[in-house]
Amino acid sequence: MRVYGNLDLLLNQIKNQVIDSLSSDPTSPATGQFWYNTSEKVLKYFDGTNVKVLATADELEQLKTDLASTESGKGASLIGISDTTHFTSTTVEGALEELASKVDSNETKISNLESAVGSAGPASAITYSSTNYVANGDSLVTAIGKLDTQVKTNADNIAQNASDITDLQNNKVSKAGDTLTGNLDFQGVATVTGLKAPTDASDAATKAYVDAKVSGITWKQPVRVLASENISDLSAAPITIDGVTLAEGDRVLVVGQSDKTQNGVYVVQSVDTTNNTASLVRADDELASGDAWFVQEGSNYHDTGWTLTTDGTITVGTTKLDFVQFTGLGEVIAGTGLKKDGNTIYVQLGAGIVELPTDEVGLDLYAGGGLHLVDPTTGEESTGSESQLAIKLDGNDLVLSSNGLKISDEFKNSISTTTGNLQAEVDNIENAVGLNEDGTFASFSGTNYVDSATSIKNAIELLDTQVKTNADNLSAFESDLASTEANKGASLVGVSGSFTNAPGATQVQAVLESFDTAITNAGKRYLYTASAAGTSFTITHNLGHQFVVVTVYDSADNNVIIPESIVATDENTLTVTFANSVKPIIKIVA
Numbered sequence: 181m182r183v184y185g186n187l188d189l190l191l192n193q194i195k196n197q198v199i200d201s202l203s204s205d206p207t208s209p210a211t212g213q214f215w216y217n218t219s220e221k222v223l224k225y226f227d228g229t230n231v232k233v234l235a236t237a238d239e240l241e242q243l244k245t246d247l248a249s250t251e252s253g254k255g256a257s258l259i260g261i262s263d264t265t266h267f268t269s270t271t272v273e274g275a276l277e278e279l280a281s282k283v284d285s286n287e288t289k290i291s292n293l294e295s296a297v298g299s300a301g302p303a304s305a306i307t308y309s310s311t312n313y314v315a316n317g318d319s320l321v322t323a324i325g326k327l328d329t330q331v332k333t334n335a336d337n338i339a340q341n342a343s344d345i346t347d348l349q350n351n352k353v354s355k356a357g358d359t360l361t362g363n364l365d366f367q368g369v370a371t372v373t374g375l376k377a378p379t380d381a382s383d384a385a386t387k388a389y390v391d392a393k394v395s396g397i398t399w400k401q402p403v404r405v406l407a408s409e410n411i412s413d414l415s416a417a418p419i420t421i422d423g424v425t426l427a428e429g430d431r432v433l434v435v436g437q438s439d440k441t442q443n444g445v446y447v448v449q450s451v452d453t454t455n456n457t458a459s460l461v462r463a464d465d466e467l468a469s470g471d472a473w474f475v476q477e478g479s480n481y482h483d484t485g486w487t488l489t490t491d492g493t494i495t496v497g498t499t500k501l502d503f504v505q506f507t508g509l510g511e512v513i514a515g516t517g518l519k520k521d522g523n524t525i526y527v528q529l530g531a532g533i534v535e536l537p538t539d540e541v542g543l544d545l546y547a548g549g550g551l552h553l554v555d556p557t558t559g560e561e562s563t564g565s566e567s568q569l570a571i572k573l574d575g576n577d578l579v580l581s582s583n584g585l586k587i588s589d590e591f592k593n594s595i596s597t598t599t600g601n602l603q604a605e606v607d608n609i610e611n612a613v614g615l616n617e618d619g620t621f622a623s624f625s626g627t628n629y630v631d632s633a634t635s636i637k638n639a640i641e642l643l644d645t646q647v648k649t650n651a652d653n654l655s656a657f658e659s660d661l662a663s664t665e666a667n668k669g670a671s672l673v674g675v676s677g678s679f680t681n682a683p684g685a686t687q688v689q690a691v692l693e694s695f696d697t698a699i700t701n702a703g704k705r706y707l708y709t710a711s712a713a714g715t716s717f718t719i720t721h722n723l724g725h726q727f728v729v730v731t732v733y734d735s736a737d738n739n740v741i742i743p744e745s746i747v748a749t750d751e752n753t754l755t756v757t758f759a760n761s762v763k764p765i766i767k768i769v770a
Contacts, residue, residue: 423479440500704770
């Protein structure tokens with residue numbers, strides 16, 4: 181018999197017991213489990229981690245005596261100490277005292293060594309701080325290796341730098357001026373910039389200088405960007421002008437000031453990235469009518485040329501200055517349907533107009549509108565410049581001809597056939613529902629409730645009325661069955677006699693409940709089968725007795741088992757608990 185719970189002996193004895201005898205230790209013992217090993221002839225137990233042997237008091241006293249002995253094979257030798265070179269004592273206590281003294285001495289030496297090599301203490305690696313090359317070193321060997329590698333790298337770099345310096349000294353070109361013994365070849369990908377206006381016949385000249393001589397204008401040092409809009413405060417101008425973020429030293433051509441005396445060439449003195457502003461100050465350019473500037477960058481005005489058109493003597497800050505664009509598309513005015521954005525002229529695409537993949541302007545056709553563009557030669561859909569507008573046909577029901585759009589003969593024939601089929605289906609439906617051939621109502625004959633019907637709708641209404649009447653009759657019959665009046669209730673179904681002593685026994689429901697109770701009490705037993713394993717099961721047996729006989733079986737092998745406890749809650753309920761999870765079968769007898 182297995183016990184699935186604890187046995188509380190209430191301080192009574194277990195006499196003549198025999199400890200579990202095993203020829204070998206159990207594979208998976210429980211914590212606190214005892215057993216007798218018949219092979220080793222010793223008592224053992226499991227402490228939750230290791231299997232332990234229980235020693236007797238006599239054995240412990242003998243071990244204590246042997247540990248204190250100085251005889252050969254006893255004393256210190258019992259715990260593995262037999263080296264007389266390092267330990268002079270032969271007792272355990274004396275050997276341990278000598279060992280403690282040696283440990284203290286070695287700890288002092290180790291501390292001194294750790295201090296000498298820079299270690300932080302026991303089991304700590306050497307760490308370096310505020311260093312250049314050995315910060316990640318964790319030992320003297322690692323640090324020395326890192327230093328050796330870096331010294332070699334530095335030596336190689338110094339040797340290479342010395343060679344490079346010698347080459348530079350031998351081949352340098354002085355910024356103060358020098359004479360070349362050969363040609364400068366820019367490979368067609370670079371230019372010489374920043375040249376001042378030529379004075380001698382052999383001086384190089386900029387393209388702007390040459391163009392100015394040809395066109396009669398005087399080119400000035402180019403500007404990075406042009407400001408075409410009014411700037412209310414030139415000392416705190418926007419840091420971004422025409423899409424260009426300004427930097428200190430940039431030249432800006434200002435042409436759109438409301439006060440034209442403020443127009444002119446400015447230089448960015450400083451920038452404030454916190455407030456996104458730039459301080460503009462006047463450049464030292466001398467201005468005269470015909471002066472021209474080339475704009476290098478900008479979303480709208482990059483690569484454009486601007487000239488000063490103000491005539492007469494110009495005093496910067498006093499004279500109103502007018503600038504016009506003379507290169508690019510400054511003089512072009514966009515007409516109807518066109519728009520100009522900087523140097524770009526483009527078509528404004530209105531309703532029904534779209535840009536074609538061929539970079540041409542075409543018709544913007546609605547995908548569901550039934551129109552498309554086709555190649556006039558092949559008839560295939562196309563967006564080419566030669567395409568023509570056509571009606572798109574879906575299927576073969578419609579056809580195109582030179583006279584226009586029409587219904588195809590095939591579709592007309594299909595409609596005729598479909599119409600005939602529909603008429604046949606209508607005839608079949610009329611026959612199915614009992615209508616005349618012309619679709620009129622055919623009256624019923626020989627029926628129970630719808631002989632007088634004048635239409636299918638009226639027949640349904642008559643049936644609805646009769647069903648309602650039947651339902652009302654059933655409801656009245658149910659009421660009679662539940663009644664206690666004479667000739668009603670149980671007497672309607674022929675019940676009388678043995679059940680008349682039950683409360684309300686003249687009602688059918690009360691009689692049936694009394695019958696069910698009589699059947700249940702006749703057996704006075706209840707069998708419960710658990711659906712799953714567990715440690716607690718509350719069972720409602722409805723036997724009407726609080727003190728019952730309970731037998732518990734293990735569903736795994738049908739053996740009788742003893743639970744932890746059985747508590748009879750009341751005359752119809754009890755609870756069975758187990759110390760371990762089990763799937764029980766429980767028989768209850770009153």
